[in-house]
Amino acid sequence: MSPAEIHQNLVARFGGKIVGAELEVLDPWVEVAPAAIVEVAEYLKHEPALAFDALNNLSGVDYCEPDPKKAAKFGHEAHIEVVYHLYSYTHRHHVVVKVKLPRWKNDQSGQIPDLDSVSGVWAIADWHERETFDLVGINFVGHPNQRRILCSEDWVGHPLRKDYEFPLEYHGIRGR
Numbered sequence: 001m002s003p004a005e006i007h008q009n010l011v012a013r014f015g016g017k018i019v020g021a022e023l024e025v026l027d028p029w030v031e032v033a034p035a036a037i038v039e040v041a042e043y044l045k046h047e048p049a050l051a052f053d054a055l056n057n058l059s060g061v062d063y064c065e066p067d068p069k070k071a072a073k074f075g076h077e078a079h080i081e082v083v084y085h086l087y088s089y090t091h092r093h094h095v096v097v098k099v100k101l102p103r104w105k106n107d108q109s110g111q112i113p114d115l116d117s118v119s120g121v122w123a124i125a126d127w128h129e130r131e132t133f134d135l136v137g138i139n140f141v142g143h144p145n146q147r148r149i150l151c152s153e154d155w156v157g158h159p160l161r162k163d164y165e166f167p168l169e170y171h172g173i174r175g176r
Contacts, residue, residue: 003028058128060136
């Protein structure tokens, strides 16, 4: 099934919960409303015509330009994206699903946004969501073991945020 057919299938099933798509690029993608991600993920996995049985990757991307001089040319409103790369071994087709979130929950700086976990759909999401939580700062609601996976438990902040400032010192060790 082509990405356009997958998109049409999702729009027919979910209507307004499918909020965007870009189908004429190297990695075609479909955008899902944040509140619908688990429902859509379940359908993508269990619908026989789709059968997306593999979550190859889940990552977070921070769309932010902290440099005021470059911000005017940036071309995006600041936001976070969660990107799901899916594959069907049954049908040998793939699709990218995106969910856009605000950078901060309730526009309060430092309060990371929430998104429902898909670890109940694809077990491997457990690890991918932990990494995304740790490095980008997204709270995956319903995750069975959300805690840091790469940074130590006492690390402050999320190092892949574009406006993250690395500490000069950590436990008495100077970094720069």
